[in-house]
Amino acid sequence: MTIDVARYRGRFAPSPSGPLHFGSLVAALGSYLQAKSLGGQWLLRIEDIDTTRIQPGADSSIMRTLEQFGLLWDQTETYQTERLAFYQHHFNALQARGLVYGCNCSRARIASLGGVYDGYCQQKNLHTEPLAWRLKPGHVPDQFSDLVFGEVQVPARICQEDYIIKRRDGLFAYQLVVVLDDIDQQIGQVIRGADLLEMTTRQQALCTLLGHSPPQYGHLPLAVTAAGFKLSKQNHATDISTLPLAQSMSAALSLLGHTPPAELQQAPVAELLAWALQHWQLAQVPRQREVQISG
Numbered sequence: 001m002t003i004d005v006a007r008y009r010g011r012f013a014p015s016p017s018g019p020l021h022f023g024s025l026v027a028a029l030g031s032y033l034q035a036k037s038l039g040g041q042w043l044l045r046i047e048d049i050d051t052t053r054i055q056p057g058a059d060s061s062i063m064r065t066l067e068q069f070g071l072l073w074d075q076t077e078t079y080q081t082e083r084l085a086f087y088q089h090h091f092n093a094l095q096a097r098g099l100v101y102g103c104n105c106s107r108a109r110i111a112s113l114g115g116v117y118d119g120y121c122q123q124k125n126l127h128t129e130p131l132a133w134r135l136k137p138g139h140v141p142d143q144f145s146d147l148v149f150g151e152v153q154v155p156a157r158i159c160q161e162d163y164i165i166k167r168r169d170g171l172f173a174y175q176l177v178v179v180l181d182d183i184d185q186q187i188g189q190v191i192r193g194a195d196l197l198e199m200t201t202r203q204q205a206l207c208t209l210l211g212h213s214p215p216q217y218g219h220l221p222l223a224v225t226a227a228g229f230k231l232s233k234q235n236h237a238t239d240i241s242t243l244p245l246a247q248s249m250s251a252a253l254s255l256l257g258h259t260p261p262a263e264l265q266q267a268p269v270a271e272l273l274a275w276a277l278q279h280w281q282l283a284q285v286p287r288q289r290e291v292q293i294s295g
Helices: 022-037 059-067 084-096 106-114 175-183 194-209 245-255 269-279
Strands: 007-012 041-046 100-104 133-135 141-146 150-154 162-166 189-193 216-220 220-223 290-292
Touching: 007 022, 007 189, 022 059, 022 216, 022 220, 022 245, 022 269, 041 059, 059 189, 084 100, 084 133, 084 162, 084 175, 084 216, 106 150, 133 150, 141 194, 162 175, 175 194, 189 194, 194 216, 245 269
Parallel strands: 007 041, 189 216, 220 290
Antiparallel strands: 100 133, 133 162, 141 150
């Protein structure tokens, strides 16, 4: 897929389950710099589809913090919870094509299989709710070309799984809605954290199944603590807005392989961002899944 820079659209899609932390800043900054260095648009999508994890006010907190760092998005931000009819329409269409089936397997059973579903319910023709609804994805390649990592091999067990697209509790699954949103918003490149690296071929295949060319994907290193844990809201990572802005911006740029010169490292974030836009090259991002940071 060739990117038309005149129509480039990238996106940052945080979950409002807590405030923006350093790991999320890295993902936001990388996707912003890629979009803006190419003269494109950068969209903000609030991925609040999993309503069980939403923290009230987290969306506003995330947006305020992005603004503090000068990461201003184009167009009005979108919320997945406002698009349920859109998701249902496409779910129904997949169901009508015979690509979706109900599953009543327990988590314990799937855990006993090593966490990868074996298609047990595919021929049962289950219809009595509550059911999880799984997609028969067809052929999913086991490798793809990543904009950062180059050729990536994906474990076959992930590619072959009939995965859930609508949960037993009635909520649509991330694996469905993220692809539908990227198609609908005409996202040409997805720049995101390396924790999603192995989900890429699954999402590319679903995009093709829906009749569209998939976007290009580039994955950024994850910030991990000395203990080897990814910074995340679940791990109670520090709210980045409570830390010095220049220090956080400089550290995020360094993790992305773009260490600012010493005289700029304590400069206002506007100057740091201007420097980063001038020097940004995706090829300079380290081909590392994880980069260890202190604390």
